[in-house]
Amino acid sequence: MFTDVLIIGTGISGLSFAIKLAQNDPGISITLISKDQVSEGNTKYAQGGIAVVSDFEKDSFKKHIQDTLLAGDGTCDREVVKFVVEEGKDRLKELIKWGSQFDTQQENLHLVKEGGHSEKRVVHYKDHTGLHIQQVLVNKIKSFNNIKILENHTLVDLITDHHSKEKYKRCYGAYVISKEEESILKISSKITALCTGGAGSLYAHSTNPPIATGDGLGAAYRAKVHMDKLPYVQFHPTALYHKVNGNTFLITEAVRGAGGKLRNSLGECFMDNYDPRKELAPRDIVARAIQKEIQKQKEKFVYLDSCNIDSKTWKNRFPKIYQTCSKLDIHLPQDFIPVVPAAHYFCGGIKVNTKSESNLKGLYAIGECSATGLHGANRLASNSLLEALVFSHRAALDTIDSLKKKLPDSLFYEALPEWNGDSYSNSVEIKEIHQLRFRLQEVMSLHVGIFKTTKGLKKADLEMIEIYKKIQKIYNQHKLTNGLCELRNMVSIAHLIIQQAQSITINKGVFFNQDYA
Ligand SMILES: Cc1cc2nc3c(=O)[nH]c(=O)nc-3n(C[C@H](O)[C@H](O)[C@H](O)COP(=O)(O)OP(=O)(O)OC[C@H]3O[C@@H](n4cnc5c(N)ncnc54)[C@H](O)[C@@H]3O)c2cc1C
Numbered sequence: 001m002f003t004d005v006l007i008i009g010t011g012i013s014g015l016s017f018a019i020k021l022a023q024n025d026p027g028i029s030i031t032l033i034s035k036d037q038v039s040e041g042n043t044k045y046a047q048g049g050i051a052v053v054s055d056f057e058k059d060s061f062k063k064h065i066q067d068t069l070l071a072g073d074g075t076c077d078r079e080v081v082k083f084v085v086e087e088g089k090d091r092l093k094e095l096i097k098w099g100s101q102f103d104t105q106q107e108n109l110h111l112v113k114e115g116g117h118s119e120k121r122v123v124h125y126k127d128h129t130g131l132h133i134q135q136v137l138v139n140k141i142k143s144f145n146n147i148k149i150l151e152n153h154t155l156v157d158l159i160t161d162h163h164s165k166e167k168y169k170r171c172y173g174a175y176v177i178s179k180e181e182e183s184i185l186k187i188s189s190k191i192t193a194l195c196t197g198g199a200g201s202l203y204a205h206s207t208n209p210p211i212a213t214g215d216g217l218g219a220a221y222r223a224k225v226h227m228d229k230l231p232y233v234q235f236h237p238t239a240l241y242h243k244v245n246g247n248t249f250l251i252t253e254a255v256r257g258a259g260g261k262l263r264n265s266l267g268e269c270f271m272d273n274y275d276p277r278k279e280l281a282p283r284d285i286v287a288r289a290i291q292k293e294i295q296k297q298k299e300k301f302v303y304l305d306s307c308n309i310d311s312k313t314w315k316n317r318f319p320k321i322y323q324t325c326s327k328l329d330i331h332l333p334q335d336f337i338p339v340v341p342a343a344h345y346f347c348g349g350i351k352v353n354t355k356s357e358s359n360l361k362g363l364y365a366i367g368e369c370s371a372t373g374l375h376g377a378n379r380l381a382s383n384s385l386l387e388a389l390v391f392s393h394r395a396a397l398d399t400i401d402s403l404k405k406k407l408p409d410s411l412f413y414e415a416l417p418e419w420n421g422d423s424y425s426n427s428v429e430i431k432e433i434h435q436l437r438f439r440l441q442e443v444m445s446l447h448v449g450i451f452k453t454t455k456g457l458k459k460a461d462l463e464m465i466e467i468y469k470k471i472q473k474i475y476n477q478h479k480l481t482n483g484l485c486e487l488r489n490m491v492s493i494a495h496l497i498i499q500q501a502q503s504i505t506i507n508k509g510v511f512f513n514q515d516y517a
Pocket residue numbers: 008009010011012013014033034035036038040041042043044045046047048049050051129130153154155156195196197198207208209211215216250344345366367368369381382383384385386388
């Protein structure tokens with residue numbers, strides 16, 4: 001199969017990138033692949049909204065830039081922060097033109113204040129902004145004849161020089177496994193974009209869906225693509241506490257923005273002891289404060305008290321959270337919500353330039369799987385949907401230019417080899433995959449979570465090598481499946497995070513090694 005542009009991932013970054021390209025030239029062929037159904041991914045779960053300066057009487061680009069730099073703890077790329085903040089307004093207008101209907105108040109956008117923001121600037125659709133955006137983008141995509149979507153297709157590996165006799169030092173597409181047929185397709189392309197999202201599933205508790213296993217990062221790593229800031233994993237302070245491990249429901253920061261207070265098991269408000277901004281301090285500070293309280297009180301969670309948010313606000317502003325809590329017998333606003341920090345966002349990823357291009361020609365990385373320099377060591381709340389929109393636009397402009405240049409001809413793409421190495425017919429048992437995945441998550445959560453120690457990282461390193469050996473053995477002796485692909489990527493990225501974490505001696509943003517405190 002050949003396509004001009006292959007886009008791996010159908011969240012906000014992949015979809016908006018595809019729309020831009022299709023709008024510009026109906027003559028180019030675009031193929032989008034998604035590991036699950038088209039709408040599954042982190043985008044769908046975004047609650048809070050998009051940070052964009054809109055009220056220029058009270059707010060300014062300067063303030064948003066300053067807030068982003070402050071959250072990033074001196075590690076953001078200033079040029080990137082400036083253009084992302086400034087270009088956000090136009091990208092938001094486009095999103096509205098494509099059909100998004102963000103909440104308004106007296107005909108102006110309703111703006112919310114979230115942690116680390118000095119002003120109200122988060123644009124939202126009730127408490128399920130991501131789901132709304134995802135639906136709008138999927139609808140828009142359907143209006144283009146030159147976009148093809150392959151659902152339930154998983155990226156296995158990128159096609160690069162070592163698959164080709166010629167040496168162009170480019171990316172030429174990807175090998176992809178179809179979940180239904182369990183066969184491996186070669187999809188060659190002039191341009192390839194990784195829009196594969198994050199890797200929250202490396203941890204026992206994550207706000208991400210289970211498919212967030214860092215596949216794009218794993219494939220890029222095997223293709224020797226440069227990575228940046230991998231150990232900077234953001235934990236969201238307030239995920240709903242569950243008794244069992246797994247993917248957990250988020251209680252958006254906007255609840256704290258609306259007046260929600262954090263209390264420990266003794267009923268005490270504790271944020272005052274940690275930061276003058278209290279509940280609205282940046283996420284890393286609030287997450288560490290909660291973790292400290294949990295350890296101090298020897299409990300498994302703290303409480304979010306939302307008594308001062310009235311029922312009407314709950315039902316209108318936060319209907320999804322309200323319903324989810326109701327189903328669990330937590331009646332709002334009178335009941336406290338048990339909350340715990342959970343792995344939420346990968347600040348690091350594939351290192352890209354200001355056009356979202358990686359160091360491998362023809363390969364772009366957009367959205368959460370990329371490291372653009374916007375977040376540095378810590379992401380400011382609601383800056384990631386913004387980043388995805390700004391960078392998909394920039395990547396599209398660059399792709400349009402690249403497609404005009406001389407690229408390998410069709411004979412070259414035809415000559416690329418089919419996937420080689422799947423000669424086994426026996427699949428590994430699902431149980432074995434689950435056990436290894438569970439063990440990996442345990443190691444990451446125990447030693448590579450919010451608080452790290454040098455000794456813990458060393459232990460994690462040794463354990464991960466053992467897990468890696470087991471997975472590699474399975475990979476070498478079994479038929480490739482979706483689950484095995486995920487596990488292979490998870491262990492590679494976990495190993496890289498641990499390796500890089502061991503060389504960090506200064507705590508910045510979300511990274512905290514107690515031995516360097
Ligand atoms: C609960 C929650 C709340 C959030 N709230 C906010 C918020 O309020 N504001 C904000 O700015 N950000 C928020 N975020 C972060 C934000 O939602 C994500 O960073 C952003 O949506 C990522 O978009 P993306 O397009 O990069 O990836 P995703 O939306 O995660 O999409 C990834 C895509 O890649 C595909 N994929 C992955 N691996 C493969 C593979 N091997 N083969 C094929 N396809 C693959 C998936 O199928 C999916 O289509 C939140 C995140 C979560 C989880």
